[in-house]
Amino acid sequence: MQSKTLFNENGHQWIVIGRDPHKDAHVIDTNEYVIISRGQAMLLDPGGIQIFPQVLAELAKYVRVQDIRVIFASHQDPDISSSLAMWLDLNPDIKTYCSWLWTGFISHFSTGTAIELNAIPDEGMRIKIGDLGVEVEAVPAHYCHSSGNFSLYDPLAGILFSGDIGSALVPSHEAGLIVTDFDQHIQYMRGFHLRWMPSTTALRSWTQRIRALKPRMICPQHGSVFQGDMVTRLLDWLDSLEVGQWKGSTPPRESAKAA
């Protein structure tokens, strides 16, 4: 597992953990992010159970396990939070946040102790990182791709965690963690967005909300991080997409008639 500090100013840090060369080939590669604010940490989409040992071992280089105070789940998928029970086993005081739509579903990841989740309302909310840390903002991203979906914006760092938006299926663990050639990178994002994003309207409404925030960096859950000019290029590219267009294959009977 690799890790990289994306931001570090006045005791406020963003770290990305990802690109596990040892993970099983059938497990999709994910990025896990941690915000450390005045010694207290927030974990964003902590990942699936398969990669929990690697993520924990890497995270242990940056923050005391007892200082993880908050977990944010952008949506309900297993690659986002099937490890939740493990994190809560490590530290039962961690506060966990996800869309109100999924609290009852994610609780099924429990392996003993009940998982109690704090519900984020549809319009989003501010979340404080522990008792001492700063506040970050859950930004609505519904239907991008999940029907109850949030991005997370940190105004102090100017970094947006975008969940699956901007994600890419990069070919190997050696791919760079930061996007340097946007045009080259599109090939890894295109299929992902066309199939996993169900609503062009929802996607455009999200880009509008994000443009207003003017983030300096966009960090997706899969693939590579966008910074500087790449942020605008990503938002423009997303605006150009028509997603959720699968119309189904022609049923065999129809094909026969046509013939």
Place this chain on the structure above:
Amino acid sequence: MLDALGLFKRNINQLFGICVDIMNTGRSLQLLSSSMQTLANNGVIQAAKIGGGKGRPILALVESLNQTPREIKPEVEAIEQLCAELARLTAQSSNIVWRYYQLIASVLVAMPQGRQASCLMDRDLPSRLRFTTTADISRLMSHPSFQFGEPLERDNRSSIAAICQANLTELHARLSEALRCLNDTRRALHGLKMIGLTARYMAFCIASEAAALDEGGMNFKTLAAEIGHVVDELDARTHAMKSSIDEGQSLVELLLKGDSYAKQDTLQ
């Protein structure tokens, strides 16, 4: 190392499967108890129909037999309770070992790699430990390489290893309780067997008395044969439960010692 622990984990899941089998068989005993009750009621009615003094010995026997299901019922209920407790304990054990496996894997991934670790005399120690006992974790924690790295990493390694030890202690407590439950279930089954033997003896006596009756005796011969079948079924199911209990017991005893069992089918 993780292969040995993986097998240990799989054995605990197998134990859960065995205990579910025991529980299902235990529940099926309730049906046998009902069948026995129906047969005994039927016997009382048939015996009451026999005129004169001829039916008295049989009536006395079937009335006595009528008590058997009442004796079986609390025994079967007690077995059901024990079986449910057993399934609960082994399900908890499966959850604990699953969490433990992930955490100990984290500790090992977080162990220092490369030159710093390889300069140790006993650098292969972690790969030789099986991590199925708290003693294994203590050995790892006292190994010099455990103290390498930045203070933050060392602290985290220690605190995760401490949780691992707590998990294993909890696992052993659950397995010990499961072993006690298995023994209690075996004892309860012995009580059931004694009741079955009594019922079989009653059936034999009823058949003997029925031989002295004329046509009316046929009903009682059939009744005695039916009771015999129910007791046979009871014996077969208690035997199956005993085999599962033996299997479960051997497995728990191995697991409590930190050992595991590689063969996928029944235990030797």
